[in-house]
Amino acid sequence: xxxxxxxxxxxxxxxxxxxxxxxxxxxxxxxxxxxxxxxxxxxxxxxxxxxxxxxxxxxxxxxxxxxxxxxxxxxxxxxxxxxxxxxxxxxxxxxxxxxxxxxxxxxxxxxxxxxxxxxxxxxxxxxxxxxxxxxxxxxxxxxxxxxxx
Amino acid sequence: xxxxxxxxxxxxxxxxxxxxxxxxxxxxxxxxxxxxxxxxxxxxxxxxxxxxxxxxxxxxxxxxxxxxxxxxxxxxxxxxxxxxxxxxxxxxxxxxxxxxxxxxxxxxxxxxxxxxxxxxxxxxxxxxxxxxxxxxxxxxx
Numbered sequence: 001x002x003x004x005x006x007x008x009x010x011x012x013x014x015x016x017x018x019x020x021x022x023x024x025x026x027x028x029x030x031x032x033x034x035x036x037x038x039x040x041x042x043x044x045x046x047x048x049x050x051x052x053x054x055x056x057x058x059x060x061x062x063x064x065x066x067x068x069x070x071x072x073x074x075x076x077x078x079x080x081x082x083x084x085x086x087x088x089x090x091x092x093x094x095x096x097x098x099x100x101x102x103x104x105x106x107x108x109x110x111x112x113x114x115x116x117x118x119x120x121x122x123x124x125x126x127x128x129x130x131x132x133x134x135x136x137x138x139x140x141x142x143x144x145x146x147x148x149x
Numbered sequence: 150x151x152x153x154x155x156x157x158x159x160x161x162x163x164x165x166x167x168x169x170x171x172x173x174x175x176x177x178x179x180x181x182x183x184x185x186x187x188x189x190x191x192x193x194x195x196x197x198x199x200x201x202x203x204x205x206x207x208x209x210x211x212x213x214x215x216x217x218x219x220x221x222x223x224x225x226x227x228x229x230x231x232x233x234x235x236x237x238x239x240x241x242x243x244x245x246x247x248x249x250x251x252x253x254x255x256x257x258x259x260x261x262x263x264x265x266x267x268x269x270x271x272x273x274x275x276x277x278x279x280x281x282x283x284x285x286x287x288x289x290x
Contacts, residue, residue, distance in 0.1 A: 033174070034216045066183060084198075086235070087207045089235060091231070097225055
């Protein structure tokens with residue numbers, strides 16, 4: 001089934017903030033096997049010049065998934081076959097690292113929807129800012145629904 | 150301590166990293182990242198959708214490659230931009246040994262105007278790349 005092209009350009013305002021906790025950062029760093037102490041220990045983070053424990057570069061995917069991918073792409077009127085979806089590509093453009101204590105809001109925009117070689121592609125831009133309006137990073141996610149086009 | 154821009158030469162190799170990824174690692178990553186897609190923990194689901202077995206999260210492989218970059222740069226906040234395509238799966242058997250992922254990188258470009266360097270990265274599994282053109286831009290001191 002063809003995806004609804006009218007979703008291109010649609011912007012989704014932030015839902016509730018994502019509050020970044022130090023234990024979630026530690027858990028994430030542990031799960032990716034990265035022993036860097038700035039992801040765990042506030043004294044090590046401060047010694048490296050940060051005000052708090054910082055998160056690894058790909059930590060943002062948690063917020064992107066929770067506040068964009070799982071919600072927007074699950075909208076039945078978009079027509080995406082969720083069972084066929086794989087992650088096609090991912091880019092992050094950083095202003096600063098995510099830190100413990102950040103309260104983050106995500107604004108998502110559907111940038112493109114296209115079909116090629118029997119697959120559907122959807123590209124979503126995700127602007128991640130603090131509730132105070134400080135830009136943290138911009139993500140771009142493309143998901144591919146295999147064999148659905 | 151952030152690596153010095155002046156010390157970097159185009160063509161420099163980053164110290165490679167070899168990582169073993171087991172089923173237990175995938176469970177941990179699923180919980181930590183809140184990505185509970187069953188293709189990353191259920192062999193039945195994975196084979197039903199045409200995969201040879203359970204596969205690793207692409208974002209886990211992306212995180213392993215990010216570690217190569219942040220270890221080399223000396224400062225995670227030096228990373229300005231990081232992106233990749235996910236082109237092949239890392240298949241993780243339920244044998245307690247798992248899959249071996251080899252991560253390498255090298256300096257492609259230096260930009261004297263803003264002290265950034267562009268890194269070309271690779272992640273290999275079973276003799277093939279699993280990421281498409283993974284690239285990082287890092288601002289050095």
